[in-house]
Amino acid sequence: MAIAQAARADEITAEVRSWLAEHWDRSLGAREWRALVVDAGWSYPSWPAEWYGRGYSRAESAIVAAEFAAAGAPWGALDVVSGHGQIELQIGANVLIAHASDELKAQLLRPILMGDLRACLLYSEPGAGSDLASIQTRAERDGDEWVFNGQKVWTTVGHLADFGLLIARSDWDQPKHQGISYFILPMHQPGVEVRPLRQMTGDAQFNEVFITDARAPLDHLVGDINDGWRVLRTALAFERIVMGSTGTRSRDDRRLPVGATIELIELARTKGRSEDRLVRQALAELYILRTVIGWNGERGAAVAARGGASPAASLGKLAMSRLLHTSASVADSLLGPSGTLYGPSVPDANSANVSLMMAFMNSIGGGSDQIQRNIIAERILGLPKDLSTDHDVPFRDVPKAPARLERRGSGSPSA
Ligand SMILES: Cc1cc2nc3c(=O)[nH]c(=O)nc-3n(C[C@H](O)[C@H](O)[C@H](O)COP(=O)(O)OP(=O)(O)OC[C@H]3O[C@@H](n4cnc5c(N)ncnc54)[C@H](O)[C@@H]3O)c2cc1C
Numbered sequence: 255m256a257i258a259q260a261a262r263a264d265e266i267t268a269e270v271r272s273w274l275a276e277h278w279d280r281s282l283g284a285r286e287w288r289a290l291v292v293d294a295g296w297s298y299p300s301w302p303a304e305w306y307g308r309g310y311s312r313a314e315s316a317i318v319a320a321e322f323a324a325a326g327a328p329w330g331a332l333d334v335v336s337g338h339g340q341i342e343l344q345i346g347a348n349v350l351i352a353h354a355s356d357e358l359k360a361q362l363l364r365p366i367l368m369g370d371l372r373a374c375l376l377y378s379e380p381g382a383g384s385d386l387a388s389i390q391t392r393a394e395r396d397g398d399e400w401v402f403n404g405q406k407v408w409t410t411v412g413h414l415a416d417f418g419l420l421i422a423r424s425d426w427d428q429p430k431h432q433g434i435s436y437f438i439l440p441m442h443q444p445g446v447e448v449r450p451l452r453q454m455t456g457d458a459q460f461n462e463v464f465i466t467d468a469r470a471p472l473d474h475l476v477g478d479i480n481d482g483w484r485v486l487r488t489a490l491a492f493e494r495i496v497m498g499s500t501g502t503r504s505r506d507d508r509r510l511p512v513g514a515t516i517e518l519i520e521l522a523r524t525k526g527r528s529e530d531r532l533v534r535q536a537l538a539e540l541y542i543l544r545t546v547i548g549w550n551g552e553r554g555a556a557v558a559a560r561g562g563a564s565p566a567a568s569l570g571k572l573a574m575s576r577l578l579h580t581s582a583s584v585a586d587s588l589l590g591p592s593g594t595l596y597g598p599s600v601p602d603a604n605s606a607n608v609s610l611m612m613a614f615m616n617s618i619g620g621g622s623d624q625i626q627r628n629i630i631a632e633r634i635l636g637l638p639k640d641l642s643t644d645h646d647v648p649f650r651d652v653p654k655a656p657a658r659l660e661r662r663g664s665g666s667p668s669a
């Protein structure tokens with residue numbers, strides 16, 4: 255077995271090296287190079303061979319990454335560090351591969367890989383967050399198109415998106431989880447109005463989205479009609495894997511020292527606290543969390559790649575949330591009173607404060623910590639499910655919150 259694996263690794267190494275020797279040319283433009291990499295199946299080697307991949311395992315994909323790095327050749331289709339690529343590529347494209355028709359894959363996958371299309375997640379509504387199956391945005395068929403009406407909220411990068419991954423209610427006579435379908439909604443149309451929301455970091459990265467008679471072609475349905483909950487579970491698993499692996503980023507869009515134990519060790523040294531037992535214990539806890547998150551991410555990703563939804567993704571996301579909050583509070587305690595300061599003249603304190611605020615992104619977005627704990631309790635520990643009175647009744651008969659909130663007067667970011 256080990257011999258066969260080693261032979262396969264050698265074969266892949268030889269193939270990447272020979273391809274790089276033939277094609278890698280520093281004088282190529284970024285876009286030209288990206289197109290070559292995408293079309294040769296190297297940008298996402300774990301994807302199926304018929305869809306811009308090579309069907310490689312994660313370990314085999316790592317060989318490709320290492321060979322590109324050794325050659326000094328840019329790898330991957332998008333600049334994931336800047337945030338571009340997380341929703342459309344790591345969530346959207348993976349969901350399309352698992353559930354969409356070949357026609358839809360053919361339309362969207364290459365533009366996504368080329369960085370030409372950005373996406374947002376149109377899930378949450380004013381009356382549906384943790385209880386996402388309570389969504390009331392309507393999807394109705396009108397000839398060759400779907401027509402949508404409703405309101406979404408907390409839509410990250412909705413103002414930049416070309417398409418939305420939308421869940422909408424397609425059958426009101428089914429129980430709440432069964433009448434939902436999953437769609438691709440083109441964002442640039444008169445029926446889609448995106449309005450920014452200001453968050454506590456001062457950024458306006460998320461939005462509310464008003465959907466009024468917005469349209470999509472019939473083939474923009476992902477999976478079967480009324481089977482959107484299954485598609486959504488795969489999508490949420492991918493989202494939780496992303497959130498469990500990359501942490502979050504700062505106001506100026508640089509990668510934060512999230513859970514960066516090394517940087518906290520440095521800070522502890524600078525502040526003369528590196529021998530403090532409580533500090534050492536906290537740093538060890540962070541190290542353990544990071545390690546466990548990595549393992550759970552691998553487990554969750556393996557299941558999600560087959561179109562499933564592993565509860566391990568919830569473990570990783572919850573651990574990342576603890577890591578982010580604990581890192582920020584350790585940094586804060588090391589900084590002492592200066593930790594309350596903000597601004598470029600106090601970079602350590604500023605970074606700790608922004609980290610603390612951004613930590614809430616992970617503990618609420620993609621399903622709150624409490625919801626991850628419910629999933630872990632029910633699906634990993636086998637504890638009894640929460641009591642529910644509305645799971646088996648037609649959604650039409652379930653008491654509901656208002657589906658849509660009033661638009662505020664101005665189009666400027668709200669306070
Ligand atoms: C930074 C950020 C980015 C986001 N981006 C997007 C996005 O791009 N697209 C999108 O659709 N949504 C997005 N969201 C929305 C996010 O998914 C919801 O905020 C989240 O699911 C919680 O829903 P809610 O805000 O309606 O809170 P609620 O569901 O009202 O929950 C309120 C509180 O009650 C707790 N609670 C609720 N139900 C239970 C329960 N059964 N058991 C225990 N506790 C419970 C929750 O944990 C929470 O503490 C984003 C949110 C944030 C913070």
